[in-house]
Amino acid sequence: MVKIANIELGEFPLLLAPMEDVSDPPFRALCKAQGCDMMYTEFISVEGLIRDADKSVAKLDIYDYERPIGIQIFGANLDSMVQAADIVTEANPEVLDINFGCPVKKVVCKGAGAGILQDIPKMVELTKAIVDRTHLPVTVKTRLGWDDNSKYIEEVAERLQDIGIKALSIHGRTRKQMYKGEADWSLIGKIKDNPRIKIPIFGNGDIDSPQKAAAYRDRYGVDGIMIGRAAIGYPWIFREVKHYFATGQLLDPPTVEERVAAAREHLERSIDWKGETLGILEMRRHYTNYFRGLPNIKQYRKVLVSEFDKDALYGTLEEIGEVYGNSAAAVL
Numbered sequence: 001m002v003k004i005a006n007i008e009l010g011e012f013p014l015l016l017a018p019m020e021d022v023s024d025p026p027f028r029a030l031c032k033a034q035g036c037d038m039m040y041t042e043f044i045s046v047e048g049l050i051r052d053a054d055k056s057v058a059k060l061d062i063y064d065y066e067r068p069i070g071i072q073i074f075g076a077n078l079d080s081m082v083q084a085a086d087i088v089t090e091a092n093p094e095v096l097d098i099n100f101g102c103p104v105k106k107v108v109c110k111g112a113g114a115g116i117l118q119d120i121p122k123m124v125e126l127t128k129a130i131v132d133r134t135h136l137p138v139t140v141k142t143r144l145g146w147d148d149n150s151k152y153i154e155e156v157a158e159r160l161q162d163i164g165i166k167a168l169s170i171h172g173r174t175r176k177q178m179y180k181g182e183a184d185w186s187l188i189g190k191i192k193d194n195p196r197i198k199i200p201i202f203g204n205g206d207i208d209s210p211q212k213a214a215a216y217r218d219r220y221g222v223d224g225i226m227i228g229r230a231a232i233g234y235p236w237i238f239r240e241v242k243h244y245f246a247t248g249q250l251l252d253p254p255t256v257e258e259r260v261a262a263a264r265e266h267l268e269r270s271i272d273w274k275g276e277t278l279g280i281l282e283m284r285r286h287y288t289n290y291f292r293g294l295p296n297i298k299q300y301r302k303v304l305v306s307e308f309d310k311d312a313l314y315g316t317l318e319e320i321g322e323v324y325g326n327s328a329a330a331v332l
């Protein structure tokens with residue numbers, strides 16, 4: 001049984017990666033329904049949180065049906081981090097997660113996210129301050145290092161464990177790589193081979209099929225796998241991986257009806273949670289993935305990403321179901 005502190009996550013948990021503008025409550029609900037064991041919010045700026053910025057505060061919204069869940073924060077200033085830890089503690093997630101991996105310039109140049117990979121002592125200091133401040137289990141998500149010459153993740157894992165974090169998720173790339181090249185899990189495997197390491201180590205990066213999940217689980221010995229991009233518009237990845245682990249068989253992919261139903265539910269939940277205009281707008285980035293591979297889907301996608309009327313959108317989704325549902329295209 002894998003545990004973060006005393007939170008039980010099953011034998012080999014699948015985690016949904018935190019993704020800005022993606023892993024909000026509507027999307028998380030779909031992933032949860034497909035068997036995801038643990039989720040995180042999008043990262044939340046500590047500076048936004050302590051100044052009560054609407055956008056940051058909204059990201060604290062978590063619901064009982066999604067537990068266990070971690071709220072993820074990013075920042076670089078110790079006082080702000082500690083104050084934000086109080087706000088997160090009040091929001092009462094199972095876990096407080098710290099992002100030390102975001103490679104985006106506007107985050108890194110302030111020394112936050114992956115920026116901290118250039119200053120490991122500071123990373124340890126910030127983490128310790130938060131561990132000391134909250135009763136919540138604290139976890140960290142990070143990358144291998146800043147660049148090829150500074151992949152200090154093995155040392156980082158020990159030091160963070162020593163100051164009390166309860167799990168570590170590692171994306172097998174450096175900051176410099178951004179999202180380029182293939183994620184390299186070999187150092188993640190080495191951390192798992194280190195007898196001093198007792199906390200769960202979750203591997204992350206490029207898992208996009210049940211077979212790859214099984215291969216990486218076996219090769220690198222991780223305690224669980226975190227999946228990001230492969231879940232966007234495809235929450236079924238969680239049930240597919242679980243089914244493959246349990247039976248060695250591949251599940252059939254979702255039917256067009258299931259895809260339409262998921263996109264519809266996602267849209268409904270977006271509208272419920274964000275209001276009609278924003279809900280419709282922010283749903284636009286998801287349609288391509290829900291309907292990937294359907295021939296001649298372009299004409300429908302055009303409507304989905306430009307229409308503002310929700311009934312027209314539901315109508316278009318229904319039409320996709322009717323047009324493709326009974327055709328050979330249903331089998332992608």
Ligand SMILES: Cc1cc2nc3c(=O)[nH]c(=O)nc-3n(C[C@H](O)[C@H](O)[C@H](O)COP(=O)(O)O)c2cc1C
Nearest residue numbers: 017018019020042043099171205206207227228229
């Ligand atoms: C659109 C997008 C937004 C992301 N936002 C976050 C974030 O808020 N916090 C974080 O720790 N990582 C973030 N990431 C990184 C992912 O959590 C993950 O580490 C990365 O995508 C690699 O995993 P994957 O290959 O399974 O996608 C983001 C990635 C993407 C694609």
